[in-house]
Amino acid sequence: MTDDLIAAIPTGLLIDGEWRPAVSGRHLGVEDPATGKTLAQVADAGAEDVDAALAAAVDAQADWAATTPRFRAELLRSAYDAVVANREKFATVISREMGKPLAEARTEVDYGADFLRWFGEETTRVGGRYQAAPDGNGRILTTAAPVGPCLLITPWNFPLAMLTRKVAPAIAAGCTMVVKPASLTPLTALLLAEVLNGLGLPRGVLNVITSSSASTVSQRLMHDRRLRKVSFTGSTPVGRTLLRLASDNIVRSSMELGGNAPFLVFADADLDRAVDGAVVAKMRNNGQSCVAANRFYVHRSIAVEFTDRLVTRLEALRFGPGTEPVDAGPLADEAQRDTVHTLVRAAVAGGAALRTGGEPDTGPGYFYPPTVLTSVPPDSPVLHNEIFGPVAPVVPFDTEDEAVSLANESEFGLAAYLFTENLDRALRLVDRLQVGMVGVNQGVVSNAAAPFGGVKASGLGREGGSEGIREYLDVRYAAISSPLGRP
Template identity: 60%
Template sequence: MTAQLVGQQSKTTPRERELLATIPTGLFIAGEWRQSSTGSRFTVDDPSTAKALVSVADASPEDARAALAAAVAAQELWAATPPRVRGELLRKAHEAVVARVDDFALLISMEMGKSLSEAKGEVAYGAEFLRWFSEEAVRIDGRYTRSPDGNSRLLMLKKPVGPCLLITPWNFPLAMATRKIAPALAAGCTMVVKPSELTPLTTSLFAQILDEVGVPAGVINVISTTDAAAAAGPLIADPRLRKLSFTGSTPVGQKLLEQASANVLRTSMELGGNAPFLVFEDADIDAAIEGAVAAKLRNIGQACTAANRFYVHEDVAGEFVQRLAARFEAKRVGRGTEDGVELGPLIDEKSRGKVSALVDDAVRRGAKVATGGSPIPGDGWFYQPTILTEVPSDAKILSTEIFGPVAPVVTFRTEDEAVALANATAFGLVAYVYTRDVGRGLRLPERLETGMLGLNSGVISNPAAPFGGVKHSGIGREGGSEGINEYLETMYVGISGL
């Protein structure tokens, strides 16, 4: 058996067309929507149908420089804006996003593909960053103390870093934008935002809301482009830019870090993952199944936090695979905007091809298909929810971020073996552990090389917690009280003669 495919709509509905007609399709620079300086445009496609939704302005390097100039011009006044005022604007933005949850969810589903229920979850998650950082804006602190020798006083204060370049991915087009924009605004930084060319519409709608609630012109600027390197390169090389935040693949992040080194930019990098999901022999299997479904199939597996490698104790592996396969097979796959759909398509043809190639490679090397294992025919970029067993250690799927609905399962015997397998990767964003052993639950956070750990939990993202990884998974943290510090510099003032 395989997952059920719900019938697809080949065209947008009147409600969808009505919403699309309200979304700005230009570049947002210095408080105005404008066309590209070259007049170029590109189409945004619906991954469920592989058909165009709308066309949007395609920013040139000249447009990018204009956006940075607007951010630079607005920086001094925005930094001087009282923290309470900045916080209230973020709170108003939170309320406005929540009020338009249906619009945001429908738009996310159309341009990214996820189901409406998941899209609504993203809206709630993304909006919470606005509320969280509205409260953090007034808690930016410093300290004042006497020097140890008693001859002077030491004053430490925090100031905004300055103009930022924020590069966001396509898989969570609202949440990844608010996770960067909200702390930057709260800290007093202006910014240029470059969303993914695959999903720019959600960011445009959000920029429209920030404008409507009163964020001053030039504080946030949004440029969509099909040539990210050409647009971002001049900005990163410009000494007026003081901060770069990027979420995306590790290879691209490494190139950006090289470019950022020339001007010693402050950087935050949330990069790739290869999350292990460990199920021990004493685990609550019911909870582990629920966690596995959430950690693997959330966003059709297209999440940096997605469980990528399943290491299951040999005593429970048979039951785990059988029950997980039943859950995968029951999923309803189709266009995310349709009723009853649980899983949408992958984002594009290239992404589906990558997933298919990884599965084929594993099977050629000896892996067995427990369920799924193939693309779904028809329009759009659908792939069956898939489970592989007996996956050999040299299969590429164990060392590559899958970004799709595929769960490769490997068995283990001992805790030491499980830890060694989990740590055998260059990445370290998140890991998941299921066990009822309290001692093991306390040991493993110290043994696993990861920035985040879900202990008996398959979903751990929370705006109040620091999100980020170690090793090749990135630098810095987003969310929590740590998130705003990424946009602040610490200044020390030595005071004599007191």
């Protein structure tokens, strides 16, 4: 049944409302990370396909921008209903191509659908302002207009939610799109495109290009002056490259890049709550999340007890293929598993103590066990690199200032987590931590109604919340000659 579901997904390129093969005839294999076997073959786009996709988006832009906010709002609401109605189908595809357990995949479907609903509601709330000029000489009028054709590049770790988080505000704002999903997980994007296409989305508004070469797509489009925006979720090095490309044509840019989230546990924390939060923040998607807790800083007075409890909880987790009743699935591919293991080996070689885990599974698929490290040297790469795996280094601290200093000692600034029963401390730390998002006594920060994004090397702009639609809008100002007062 699952194989029939995968086989029914379109595997071509969606360009100008039609599914078509790559001009070259090439294909890209999609692998099941739980087995290492090929699930499907999808079209592998080249330069001619990329040009055709942008041309379709450009041709559709004026008419799409002229549609009413209500029309776009109702289309997004219909998309929300359709995704929710097909939750099991989406969850199964996510589980097969990405590896996450079905229960977690269902949660992603709900989260991804929420962006469709949220931005459908935001569509009719876009406004401007009208006011008298301070000197009384005329009026100030501001309006918002769609920025224009967009390139949306999504990652493999949340193949539906990261897509709807970009597509939904673009639709709401009246922008056309060329979407480049991750080569590891294109099937979910193709399934969503099929759903949106079937709801009456006009031709050329959404174009989907699957390709084994992200640079072929991005460089081709970023050098074209007709492209007006790029939104990228992925690594900081790739984000830097895209920003350099964007500078040539001054392309509007949104970048949700790498993270290295600190997880702070103070002496007065509710330890049960802190351990629960740690498991969620670390093990969501098996640690393959930009907001995953990477560095655990725990007050020295409770560090041993916290670590013991964390080890017990992680060792009890069940691992296996996502379609089975498990708590965690495989890592995305062999390269990701090797990267995680290299970080662990370097930490241990530098003097870190291995409390649990630390050796990759030898069976089929790309499994890596939950791993807890203590006595980690301050210069260990595991504390300074984005792990993207189920590895938890625990480091003790003595004072609040020390904890803040350790937390901020990173080029990244996406998310942080803090656990304390002291409200004054919590509010103080929200201001002191150099991040875009803080989870206070909870291990989850993601919410469609909240602005998602970071500072420093973690990116530019925000996705979600009322802020998310602004990334796809330009402000226009009109100075109206209309003297105030009596003639």
